[in-house]
Amino acid sequence: MMKAVVFHGKEDLRFQEVPEPECGKGQVKIKPAWCGICGRCVEPLRGNFYEGTIPTICPTTPHPITGEQVPLTFGHEFSGTVEEVGEGVTKFKAGDRVCVQPIIYDDECGSCKEGLINCCDKNGFVGLSGWGGGLSEHVVLPEYCVIPIPDNVPLDVAALVEPLSVGWHAVAISPFKKGDSALVIGGGPIGLSVIQALKAKGCDNIIVTEVSSMRKQYAQDFGAHHILDPTKDDIVARCRELSDNKGVHMAFDAAGVQAALTSAVKAVRARGTIINIALWEKPFQLMPNDMIFRERKWIGVATYVAGDFQEVLEAISSGRMKNVEQMITKRIGLDEVVEGGFKALVKDKDRQVKILVRAGDGEV
Template sequence: CGHPHPISGESAPITMGHEFSGVVYEVGEGVDDIEVGQHVVVEPYIIADDVSTAEGENYHLSENMNFIGLGGRGGGLSEKIAVKRRWVHPISNDIPLDQAALIEPLSVGYHAFVRSGAKQGDVALVGGGGPIGLLLSSVLKAKGLTVILTELSAKRKEKAKNSGVADYVLDPTEVDLKEEVMKITDDRGVDVAFECTSVNAVLDSLVELTKPAGVVVIVSIWSHPAEISVHSVVMKELDIRGTIGYVNNHEDTIKLVED
């Protein structure tokens, strides 16, 4: 409150909701490639108008980047919302709108997959089975990876198993995580690991269980400082990569859902 966002000009309170879908009820002047009645999802960025969203541009890293529903501009809990054409992505009208609303966080998982450089046949370790961890795992499975997911919550473990997004669901309070992962990978370690919890103990285990020259991707947003075994990173030549949001990933993510 009292601190307007530099781009939207709005300050709290605002209407929340950055993960949403909708039905087009009107189009602006010059818009001829989207029709009234069409189902769409919104890539909910608030980014300055002069920032290019062309292929290869890192517009998601631009100054003062924020999200509709967090920094203003309406929000998915509005009855109606007006957005610029470049943020609107058509989807098949066969996709239920409540499912389509999850394309936004699914795109987060898709971008994390792209950042990792992982490929079909790799073994991935996902630390955390919350919404992002589960959706990321579904992308990895769709791309032909073997997925090991670690989680403590009974409900989240149940969801991971029932949805089929993970080949192995391990609870570190019930099994020896290192022993199990090494058994699965023939003592090599995983090719790629994804941190989806902002819990230091999880990050430590991912660094330990990723094979030499492997990749650790930090997906969660940390609100506190973290520690990492730099010695392990150096001696194993690990790549530690961050990822935020998505950047021209909606089209591929939507295709996954439609297929």
């Protein structure tokens, strides 16, 4: 048996004993070191399961790939050390330092055949849809989920690669090129990951909208050039002033708030692009004429694809992505997750960027 943090339903998260998984053919057994707490995990605790959407989060009926349903072990942002490899595994050995790309996909649907594993018809996530999770003492996963870490990247920083890859992917599929201006809506973990990616790719005009004074400071520390407060500033007018009176080339929505989206659409120049990263709890309103008469585009972003984790790790290792460890605002033990982790994130989210859980030895 082993210890794990298990989700049982709304407002029901338990630190308990569960069976220790065994390593089989094509699998890798990992001892998690550090695991981040994600806002996506907070939502099911509030009773929001994003029902009817893909990927299936905390399924209450068997997931089509894992066959698992609630109760489920949490944790999809994690790093660790390989303990054992199964038959047929050739890329890893015991002792290797790794992080986990948690997308679960069938490799059979049309999206998967095109390499878009993030758009799989049966999509899910390790730590949200089955196969265990990083908030445990051991986890066994298919080899394709496991990513090697460069020697100069610590394990705690490697636990940040998952959220950083979301921002990296958003910028990668956007039309961004050097010289473009970008508006980032929201200074939470994903907004900050977009800032990091834009900086690493050479953006020299990053504008961020945020209300929280603490998150404004984080955005500035991570490289934003201009910080606007939507409760005080005219976002559309200020974005024009900061972009040759034409509007920004693109806006990244990492907040999912109607008022912010409405402003962002008008802040983007003709033939500019709005990139949506945020998950929405309900339908939003968008005036088509605001898009039509300026030939603006709106695109959705679904997490990341194969290769994004490796590119983020290379950017960290080479120094193009800097000071990412500053995203870590709190460290706790596995037995502190309920009170010191999830509840703290809900009560004090403006002061927290990323709470890391010491899942194993907590070595770096």
